[in-house]
Amino acid sequence: MKTLTLVIGAVYGLFSVILGAFGAHAFRKILSPERLESFETGVRYQMFAAFFLLFVGWILKFETKSENWISWLMIFGTLIFSFSIYLLAFQDHWGVKLSFLGPITPIGGLMMIISWVMLILYFLRNKM
Known part of the structure; x- marks a missing residue:
């Protein structure tokens, strides 16, 4: 789980940089300012998740279910x-209607929040 967390963290970071570059250049020409701002929000939170996963991959031993859940919730929440x-x-x-995804987005955000809360609880329990 440790290696998987570190690899996914690195992949999320890699794709954040790639997508951010496309957003700053190519996508600026095809997306409205509002849509581009939303896109950039996704990229920003993906990069936050990359740093989070690299951090927890470095410090956690992944010996307990809760340690594994910290990682899984951030991985799937970000996705x-x-x-x-x-x-x-x-x-x-x-030219497609994807508005059904609107209510799904906050579920991912909630998973990310829970992952952060679990990390805080881990620190409090283990007095790191």
């Missing part, structure tokens, strides 16, 4: 949160 935002940002450009 749901950021990638639903990316899809929503492009719905006008693609």
Whole structure:
């Protein structure tokens, strides 16, 4: 689990930089300012998650279920949160209606929040 967390953290970081560069250049030409701002929010939170995963991958031993859940919740929460935002940002450009993703995005955000809370509780229990 440790290696998986570190690899996914690095992959999330890599794709944040790539997507951020596309957003700053290529996507600026095809997305409205509002959609581009949403897209950039997804990229920003994906990068936060990358740092989070690299941090917890470095410090946690992944010996307990709660340590594993800290990682899984951030991995899947980011996937749901950021990638639903990316899809929503492009719905006008693609000419498809993806508004059903709107209520799904906060579920990913909630998973990310729970992951942070679990990390705080881990620190309090283990007095790191």
